[in-house]
Amino acid sequence: MQTGDLIPSLTGRDQDGREIALDDFRGKKLALYFYPKDSTSGCTAEACSFRDRYETLLAKGYAILGVSPDSERSHQNFIAKNALPFPLIADTDKTWLQAFGVWGEKKMYGRTYMGVFRTTFLIDETGHITHIFGPKEIKTKTHADQVLAIAE
Secondary structure (H helix, E strand, O other), X not given: OOOOOEOOOOEEEEOOOOEEEHHHHOOOEEEEEEOOOOOOHHHHHHHHHHHHOHHHHHHOOEEEEXXXXXXXXXXXXXHHHHOXXXXXXXXXXXXXXXXXXXXXXXXXXXXXXXXXXXXXXXXXXXOEEEEEEOOOOOOHHXXXXXXXXXXX
């Protein structure tokens, strides 16, 4: 996916098993963020950044939606522990991750494995990508501020 692309029509289940479709967000701006794993330090910092700036993001017209390959139960625990006010998609079959090109081979400490590339897509009211934050750009502790700087 690249800036200017129309996002795909995907449907997934959130932490409570509710069906959420990307098409549900047409007419709204969306910050769609992909992250590797619930309850890890970086992912917790990123989610809490969005939590702490949630009202400001809403005021700028943005809905927030997180996606990881974790289960609904894992998302429920993550949300409860961190008081997250937005839904998380349990993409256990990696449909969303693959559609957005954020699932692939990673290397860490000399080990190669498949994983999620931390990425955030800002999407306009028509479903087009207006900005992409790649893994090297995202500062997990202040990521919501990075989004707000673009949203101005």
